[in-house]
Amino acid sequence: MRVYGLNLAELFLEDFLAGLGLILILFAIASRVFAGVFGVDGFSGGLVVATAALAGLILILASTGIRQNHAALDLSYLLFALAALGWLAHGILVGSWPAVLAGVVMLLLFGLTIYLRRLAIQARFKPRFFSLRQFETMIQIADTMIETNGQSALHPIEVAIRADHFLAGFDAVVKEDIKRTLVIVEWLLPLVIWRPFPFSSLGSHERRRAVEKVIGARGIFRDVARFLKLLAFAGYYGSPEGMAKVGYLPFEERERSKGVSQVPQQYPDPFSPGASQ
């Protein structure tokens, strides 16, 4: 199994988020100290300061593992966006230009974090069929569906890559349904277990619980479960590693193939004039 370390973009993103988080916390403290300058001395001002501080804290937490802490990362992005909009709105309402400026800077930084996160994912994968988000979903689907008790022959990322490349190789009506399924899985499936987070941000047990729910269902959710099985198994059991794991032996390595002519056979037309029947 291949081990996947952080790439350069991910390393930068981790450091960037940690630094950004610290700056946000320091800014929250400073703005409270100079409350008059930023106009944050009332209740709503306290709220935007607290939001900025909390966003900074969660960003630092998320930066400790941008692959593992999906939920923290999503939450920190959400809080950061709220803080930026909050500062902007608050600044306009109380007529504080420093607060407006802070809000604008935060929005710009938020845009930068989004861009960097996208860059970090793109640097890892170049999906041919899935979108980046769908690819993230696919990785978690593979991790959920291929439950191996530690005996997996293939990393879920490899499974996702194989499924992605497979689907990119042909035209089929069902491919649109597969894309739709991944959107449903990412955004709606967690709701069946009352988790308002994307599927790819859930922990392994929660993901498993969500999938179990649809296995027992009928109608559209049954299709979802079918597609999950298809995608995960295609990527895993369609790989040489997965095949070897279950005991499949390539033909070239079997006794029967030894000494047997593998030269392609030719078939002359038996009905052509002069052909001997």
Added chain:
Amino acid sequence: MNYKADAVVIGSGAAGSVMAYKLASRGLKVILVERGMRQDPQTFEHDELAMFPRLYKQGGLQTTVDHDVTIAQGAAVGGSTVINNAIWLRADLDRVLPDWARAGAAVPKAALEAAYGEIESALHVSPVPPQLANKASEVFLRGCEILGIPAGYLQNNRDTCIACGWCNYGCRYNRKTSMLVTYIPWAEARGAEVLDQCHNATIITKGNVATGVRFFRLGEAITVEADRVVVCAGAIGSSEVLLNSGITLDGRVGQGLHALGGILVMAETNEILDGFHGIGLTCIADASDEYVIESYFAPPLVFSLGLGGWFLTHFRRMMRYRYFAGGGVMTATDPVGRVTLDKKGRVRIQLKFSDRDLQRLRRGVWTLSQIFFAGGAIRVIPATYKLLEFTRPEELGLIDEQISRPEDLLLGSAHPQGGNGMSEDPQKGVVDNDFSVHGYQNLFVADASVFPTNIWANCQATVMAMAHYASGFVAQ
């Protein structure tokens, strides 16, 4: 670019290849048009994931609109003969032809038998050699013998097979006498021209006379003018071509689709069988007129999709892959399915297994499970949506309880038929008894889509025989 020919044949599978060869043999200038690519067999890989996109229609993911039934068909020069199991099973004409006659289709038994005979000699048809069959077949045959069910090795069109077990992904050794390595090069040697990668083929008509075919090939619009247009694109594809050409015959085109299809049944044993080692589909059991039972074993990916269970349960079963035998139960659906086009011109397949079909499949699963238990299986697992497994024959009563709807099963078919049924009555059929499309001149359909009712057998032999028979009418 424009071509001129005496005949243009759409589809290069079992029907189109034989048709092209027979017409070329009569001295006609033939152009054979195929949507898929012409592949070099030596590039075929023992890799399911790589070969599905290369050789299968829609990458092997062609399904009915409700996704309940997967329909496997080839999409390459040679059609499904490149990816089938090379099983040569003549239809029971004493059963089939009376059914067809009731539908208004008169096909003489003698003509079909003569066609079978000629093609069999050309394709080296012979029984599957037992020493090349996978060892899991022995479990199947042993079970049949103990239960007193007549069974034996099937006929197949292979020559000096070396039994790699990858027939469904193209034979890289040319030991399967598929159309790609037989009738197609033979037709070419007689002057036929093969054009692959031809997309969006439509039939050109002037009034009610077919005058050629138009399609796109490698970005170029191409027209073939021909005195005869023969559609041999298979049960789904032929309806698609006709409908895309605006030929609907008041909604009859595409109607009456049916299939021989069903599910896989896996059986775990206590001995290492290595079912992947040897020819995958080898034997048939003559257990009933209501269903067809054949032994079958697949490489890991397809096996895993047919194996019931989820998560760790499924993985543990897969880790016993070497200990499994397998088989399939198929039944014939009624001709009530339909091929239509959506707003984008893409094909939509409606095909249902009725309550009667489901009842037959349940009985078939029961029989096949009994066969496997008698043969030494310790666990039998039908391809069901939720895990259903039996460890003793006494548990088989659960089949009726657990399989209550078609969607409880993982259904599939490699033998779709109908859609352009043959009938002398223009109000009932799409083609007349001479394979010409009702109401049109110079337009013929000659493939599995003209079968008005099911032939209850793997299709390729009868498809080839029918094309052989039809070629006489087309050439006139």
